[in-house]
Amino acid sequence: MKQIYTRTGDEGMTSLREGVRVPKESLRIEVNGCIDELNALLGIVRTLLPDEGEEDALLKAVQRELMVVMSHIATPPEYTNPKPLRTEVLIATFEQTMDRWMAAGPPAGFVLPGGTPLAAHLHFARTVARRAERRLWSLHREAPIESSILRFVNRLSDLLFSMALRF
Numbered sequence: 001m002k003q004i005y006t007r008t009g010d011e012g013m014t015s016l017r018e019g020v021r022v023p024k025e026s027l028r029i030e031v032n033g034c035i036d037e038l039n040a041l042l043g044i045v046r047t048l049l050p051d052e053g054e055e056d057a058l059l060k061a062v063q064r065e066l067m068v069v070m071s072h073i074a075t076p077p078e079y080t081n082p083k084p085l086r087t088e089v090l091i092a093t094f095e096q097t098m099d100r101w102m103a104a105g106p107p108a109g110f111v112l113p114g115g116t117p118l119a120a121h122l123h124f125a126r127t128v129a130r131r132a133e134r135r136l137w138s139l140h141r142e143a144p145i146e147s148s149i150l151r152f153v154n155r156l157s158d159l160l161f162s163m164a165l166r167f
Helices: 027-048 054-073 087-104 117-142 147-166
Strands: 013-015 021-023
Touching: 021 027, 027 054, 027 117, 054 087, 054 147, 087 147, 117 147
Parallel strands: none
Antiparallel strands: 013 021
C-alpha cells in the first residue's frame, strides 16, 4: 500500500465491495462500523488476556470471523461473496464453551459490569456486540443477510458476558 488516503470519500460517499458507491451514513456502512468497533475492542481485550490461553485463541478466531462478516455485509445483495462463513462452527464452539464455563452454576443475582479491568472491557465489548446486533437486524429487515451472521453476533454477546464472569 503506497498511500493510506484516497480522497474518494471526501464528498460523503464510500464504496461497498464490487465498487458500488453508497452514502457514508448508509445502513451497511453503519453496521460495518459497529462490527469494526467491536473488533477493535476485542483487540484491546486480548491484550489483557493471558497469552495463548483459551480465551485469547477463541477471541482471535472471533476477530477473524468478524472480518469475514464485514465482507459479507459490504457485499451488495446482487453480488455473491466468495469468502465462506464459519459462523455456524463458531456458534457451536461458543455454546459448548459457555456450557462448560457455567457448569459450576450461573451467577446469583444481577451482574454489574466492572470487577477487574478485563471484566469491565468484556462487558463493554458485550454492549457493543448488542448494538451491532440491533443494527444488523435493521439491515436484515431492509435487505436480508445470512441468518447465521445474526445468530453469531447474538451468541457472541452471550460469550462475552460469560467470559467477563470468569475474570
